[in-house]
Amino acid sequence: MAQAISINEDLLCPEAIDDPYTYFGRLRELDPVHWNPLWQGWIVTRYKDVVAVLLDATRFSSDRMAYLDAHASAEKRRALEAYFAMLSRWLVFIDPPDHTRLRLLLQRASFTPKQLAAWRPRVQSIVDELLERIEPGKVVDFVQAFAFPLPVLVVSEILGFPAEDREQVRQWTTDVALPFFLALGVESREKWARAERAAKEFGAYARDLIRARKKQPRDDLLTAMVQAEHRGDFLNEDEVVANTVLLMIAGHETTSNLLANGLLAFIRHPEQIEVAAPGPEPARPGSGRVPALRSAGDGHGALGQAGPGAGRAADPCRRQAAAGAGRGQPRSAAVCRARPL
């Protein structure tokens, strides 16, 4: 199945970032189940294969950290000790039954449609504040002025980080995400050092806040995570710390990319502005009013791991990734580690 084809294997190369449709389209044409030696993983680009990988409960595992831990050099393991320890507790990198347990507890804490709807007015006012800072008629960098700060501000506020810490949180979030895709051949020691430092500092910061919430509960997500209970089971402190950091990162880069790529899509297809313009009802998938954002949406591929773990059909983000992949455009590619754990 693996073939030698002429393609830049670095998934973060300019061709893949600037025009992922052409890059992954070519890959799908030439070698739809492609072994990428640089990333040490199978790149799956056909819709039905992506869906199969994402939803297979027996053959694919999400436990990326176990694989990396087993294959990292001693130097790397030392350099990223706190980082590995934190990421191995992230919801997105664990398999059932641990995933099921953590997911249940986190669901108790947050993110029901009703809870999210209550945030709408506050999110709107953060959007308005950011837009007000942009001088009319002046050219601005949309990413710096809007797409990057918006999700950091919103997620920080939902979690309950004090407003004065948000710039620091934004820096930690960027640094922890640096070696996120952990492409074995394209990492640098400088990124490891920044990520390790950020994992330690962000972890210690979140731990202090969590301890404060235990003593003095507030109306925020940190408190809800500390208090979440299912049949006498609670999240432990390390789990709350790790998943606080995960929520910052998961909610950040993806949404920044969605906003920036969405704007670019509107610039390229101005007729879509009309279609997506606010109407009496909120735009919903399928209503025909969110096509440009949906097609520009995915910020990253989904990563799975071949091995004796379990897939997670119950994960809505995963279902979304599976549903979003393919349909004529390779919006989401699944990168599957091939080595059994």
Ligand code: HEM
């Ligand atoms: C455009 C926006 C977003 C996209 C494209 C996106 C995409 C994804 C994908 C593809 C996954 C599955 C990854 C995998 O299994 O390898 C995922 C998981 C996850 N996402 Fe999102 N996401 C977005 C926004 C968010 C936001 C705003 C949050 C929270 C603040 C979030 C939190 C999570 C969490 C916690 C998981 C892990 C779920 C689990 O394992 O049960 N995501 N996301």
